[in-house]
Amino acid sequence: MKQYQSTVSSKGQITLPADVRRRLGLSASDKVLIVLDDDGKVELQRPRFTLESIRESLPSLPNQSDDFEREIEEAMEERAAELVRRLREE
Numbered sequence: 001m002k003q004y005q006s007t008v009s010s011k012g013q014i015t016l017p018a019d020v021r022r023r024l025g026l027s028a029s030d031k032v033l034i035v036l037d038d039d040g041k042v043e044l045q046r047p048r049f050t051l052e053s054i055r056e057s058l059p060s061l062p063n064q065s066d067d068f069e070r071e072i073e074e075a076m077e078e079r080a081a082e083l084v085r086r087l088r089e090e
Contacts, residue, residue, distance in 0.1 A: 020044070 006014040016026070024046045026032065033045040 016044075 035043040
């Protein structure tokens, strides 16, 4: 059994030692699952699923896009153009 010591920052953060990150297969911005049992034991795990991984594994519905931000921007541009046309007609 290996043991590592880490200091808790004023923001409640700790740095995971490189060996722990490698063992869990973690890299920057990855999520960590923290499991607490009734005896006070703490366990770190790599989550099996994230919302992003589930979303990316599902195909898009027919006639729907994955690029919602682009769709919103296009809809806003179309609406603005429509309002300008109406103002010019008045």
